[in-house]
Amino acid sequence: MTEVTGPAPAVHAVGLGKSYRRGQWALRNCGFAVPAGRVCGVVGPNGAGKSTLFGLMAHLFASSEGELRVFGEPAGTPALRARIGSVTQSRPLYPSFTVEETLRLGRELNPGWDEACAQRVIELGGLSPRARVGSLSGGQRSRVALALAMAKRPELLLLDEPMADLDPLARHDLMGLLLSDAAERGTTVMISSHLLAELDGAIDHVLLVQSGRVRLAGDLDEILDGHRLVTGLADAPRPPGDAVEWRVTGRQVTGLLRTDSPVPDAWEPSRPQLEQLLLGYLRNPDAPVPSAPSACEAAA
Numbered sequence: 013m014t015e016v017t018g019p020a021p022a023v024h025a026v027g028l029g030k031s032y033r034r035g036q037w038a039l040r041n042c043g044f045a046v047p048a049g050r051v052c053g054v055v056g057p058n059g060a061g062k063s064t065l066f067g068l069m070a071h072l073f074a075s076s077e078g079e080l081r082v083f084g085e086p087a088g089t090p091a092l093r094a095r096i097g098s099v100t101q102s103r104p105l106y107p108s109f110t111v112e113e114t115l116r117l118g119r120e121l122n123p124g125w126d127e128a129c130a131q132r133v134i135e136l137g138g139l140s141p142r143a144r145v146g147s148l149s150g151g152q153r154s155r156v157a158l159a160l161a162m163a164k165r166p167e168l169l170l171l172d173e174p175m176a177d178l179d180p181l182a183r184h185d186l187m188g189l190l191l192s193d194a195a196e197r198g199t200t201v202m203i204s205s206h207l208l209a210e211l212d213g214a215i216d217h218v219l220l221v222q223s224g225r226v227r228l229a230g231d232l233d234e235i236l237d238g239h240r241l242v243t244g245l246a247d248a249p250r251p252p253g254d255a256v257e258w259r260v261t262g263r264q265v266t267g268l269l270r271t272d273s274p275v276p277d278a279w280e281p282s283r284p285q286l287e288q289l290l291l292g293y294l295r296n297p298d299a300p301v302p303s304a305p306s307a308c309e310a311a312a
């Protein structure tokens with residue numbers, strides 16, 4: 013269980029689980045807390061349970077067990093609806109509406125609507141306001157979905173692979189806009205992506221979901237500081253610390269260790285990059301994980 017003191021976290025899960033079919037758990041016994049104002053990257057392989065977690069946070073469906081609180085309130089209360097903006101993987105939009113009509117709907121449904129923000133996101137992509145949503149490309153529809161979610165001015169922005177079908181320049185521009193906007197307003201952002209390099213430098217909190225478990229959760233700097241990437245010769249005695257993985261390349265060995273202690277002189281230590289850390293854990297689903305808040309049972 014995660015003990016949390018001080019102001020309520022933006023998202024707090026305790027023993028959270030979701031089963032779509034009896035006996036099959038998409039998520040099980042997940043515990044984590046994301047403080048308000050953070051940009052949290054949600055990463056993990058296909059089928060890990062990320063979208064399920066986003067669905068629970070947005071209360072698209074209810075959990076099967078455990079507790080999920082958003083800003084201290086149980087997920088799904090009517091009051092939370094106005095405080096959460098969400099882009100789901102399916103990007104549900106009305107295909108017969110034009111871009112302009114879609115934004116008008118957003119404006120009418122959301123009291124805190126920020127028209128300038130919506131227009132900025134749309135114009136950055138050069139979209140015609142009169143284009144029908146059904147005639148847009150996947151990336152253009154993603155942009156409309158993102159404009160709706162951002163212009164709502166939510167306190168928590170849930171973005172499930174929002175940039176997946178955008179071209180590299182559009183991704184770069186929109187990520188910049190999203191991050192500067194979130195920093196200015198103190199918005200909590202939860203964003204999933206398979207592009208780990210894209211998250212590097214953008215997130216300050218991380219949630220690694222694998223096989224329905226949360227394997228790593230916490231402040232990104234603290235997690236990186238708690239690991240060492242070490243390089244040495246294959247026959248050198250291995251340094252102490254829990255090894256996430258060892259990889260041999262010729263006579264050289266590289267290890268990812270869970271330790272913040274100095275390593276013996278025979279080993280060249282460095283702080284891992286985000287991608288190196290996450291790939292290490294993803295390649296080694298049975299590697300030891302840091303104890304406590306994030307620990308959860310394997311999905312059945």
Ligand SMILES: Nc1ncnc2c1ncn2[C@@H]1O[C@H](COP(=O)(O)OP(=O)(O)OP(=O)(O)O)[C@@H](O)[C@H]1O
Nearest residue numbers: 032033037038056057058059060061062063064065
């Ligand atoms: N509506 C559903 N009905 C039944 N099973 C589902 C449903 N949605 C997801 N699942 C199952 O739950 C598990 C987690 O799926 P989820 O979509 O949450 O993974 P994900 O991490 O978002 O994957 P991806 O990276 O491919 O988007 C998978 O085994 C999936 O088959």
